[in-house]
Amino acid sequence: xxxxxxxxxxxxxxxxxxxxxxxxxxxxxxxxxxxxxxxxxxxxxxxxxxxxxxxxxxxxxxxxxxxxxxxxxxxxxxxxxxxxxxxxxxxxxxxxxxxxxxxxxxxxxxxxxxxxxxxxxxxxxxxxxxxxxxxxxxxxxxxxxxxxxxxxxxxxxxxxxxxxxxxxxxxxxxxxxxxxxxxxxxxxxxxxxxxxxxxxxxxxxxxxxxxxxxxxxxxxxxxxxxxxxxxxxxxxxxxxxxxxxxxxxxxxxxxxxxxxxxxxxxxxxxxxxxxxxxxxxxxxxxxxxxxxxxxxxxxxxxxxxxxxxxxxxxxxxxxxxxxxxxxxxxxxxxxxxxxxxxxxxxxxxxxxxxxxxxxxxxxxxxxxxxxxxxxxxxxxxxxxxxxxxxxxxxxxxxx
Numbered sequence: 500x501x502x503x504x505x506x507x508x509x510x511x512x513x514x515x516x517x518x519x520x521x522x523x524x525x526x527x528x529x530x531x532x533x534x535x536x537x538x539x540x541x542x543x544x545x546x547x548x549x550x551x552x553x554x555x556x557x558x559x560x561x562x563x564x565x566x567x568x569x570x571x572x573x574x575x576x577x578x579x580x581x582x583x584x585x586x587x588x589x590x591x592x593x594x595x596x597x598x599x600x601x602x603x604x605x606x607x608x609x610x611x612x613x614x615x616x617x618x619x620x621x622x623x624x625x626x627x628x629x630x631x632x633x634x635x636x637x638x639x640x641x642x643x644x645x646x647x648x649x650x651x652x653x654x655x656x657x658x659x660x661x662x663x664x665x666x667x668x669x670x671x672x673x674x675x676x677x678x679x680x681x682x683x684x685x686x687x688x689x690x691x692x693x694x695x696x697x698x699x700x701x702x703x704x705x706x707x708x709x710x711x712x713x714x715x716x717x718x719x720x721x722x723x724x725x726x727x728x729x730x731x732x733x734x735x736x737x738x739x740x741x742x743x744x745x746x747x748x749x750x751x752x753x754x755x756x757x758x759x760x761x762x763x764x765x766x767x768x769x770x771x772x773x774x775x776x777x778x779x780x781x782x783x784x785x786x787x788x789x790x791x792x793x794x795x796x797x798x799x800x801x802x803x804x805x806x807x808x809x810x811x812x813x814x815x816x817x818x819x820x821x822x823x824x825x826x827x828x829x830x831x832x833x834x835x836x837x838x839x840x841x842x843x844x845x846x847x848x849x850x851x852x853x854x855x856x857x858x859x860x861x862x863x864x865x866x867x868x869x870x871x872x873x874x875x876x877x878x879x880x881x882x883x884x885x886x887x888x889x890x891x892x893x894x895x896x897x898x
């Protein structure tokens with residue numbers, strides 16, 4: 500279900516908007532327009548949708564327009580052109596009263612600099628969003644306390660911000676944003692001021708938290724590794740325009756142009772791509788229906804030396820080799836049970852290539868990808884090497 504729809508949105512800072520629009524229509528660059536008119540194009544004709552419960556990352560270098568764009572999503576900055584819809588309602592045309600209600604009840608924002616009140620305790624900071632909604636003291640204390648417990652800060656509710664580390668302060672900011680149970684969470688460079696180790700911990704916490712709360716999250720960052728780590732989809736911006744929208748895998752493996760390709764060239768794919776991204780459809784035989792003869796014929800047809808064995812529910816049972824199947828056929832053995840090998844390595848869908856590589860390095864068989872014991876795919880060594888090289892397996896073979 501679509502939660503947010505952004506439709507042909509442009510933001511021009513300064514006058515001469517009609518002249519600037521004409522130049523944009525002529526495909527003039529942001530820099531060319533600035534030199535000719537003295538006007539800055541913040542966002543240039545951007546359109547996309549965000550699904551309910553999705554983590555949508557907007558990323559780009561400094562000046563790309565990402566922070567301007569996120570501030571238009573709650574109308575801290577008004578659009579010059581275009582429309583933004585929240586649950587089908589046009590945010591761009593809302594009255595100030597309706598806009599206040601949306602900001603109070605549907606959206607919360609987490610800032611880079613934590614934005615905590617130094618004179619208030621952690622609990623009082625977390626209550627703030629509920630306080631301005633006139634929620635009574637007992638209820639807002641209960642909700643804020645629970646939000647802090649969820650953030651692992653239950654023992655710190657009476658301390659002040661200056662008594663906490665940067666990572667803990669950012670957790671307070673996140674707890675405050677979640678205390679009033681918003682449907683949409685806007686996070687503008689929320690972790691960029693943190694030390695690298697704390698930043699990674701916060702990324703992990705956000706991923707774990709999202710698995711429980713399932714909010715619609717718009718996350719702004721300039722860090723590609725962070726975007727790849729937490730995003731369901733990523734919008735990559737340059738000079739106010741979006742140059743590509745895709746899943747982390749699509750951004751990495753199918754860059755839309757040279758700019759995106761240069762952007763991702765130094766990414767460590769082994770820490771981003773998972774088993775699900777590189778697995779292949781497995782050739783299988785059924786332990787209850789097939790015997791060595793069928794297994795051998797299928798291996799000959801597919802040009803493989805072993806085949807995966809499953810049951811009626813596609814639960815993984817093991818594998819058989821062509822050599823064993825051939826010997827069993829000669830000896831008139833009709834069951835796969837007697838030649839079944841159980842030493843096939845397994846991983847789940849989310850196992851990273853970094854971990855898969857250590858598994859597949861020491862095995863002569865493919866690695867089985869399972870989901871609750873059900874076989875969903877296999878991984879062969881060539882696919883791992885090709886993905887690490889940023890190529891398809893076919894491209895690697897043909898070189």
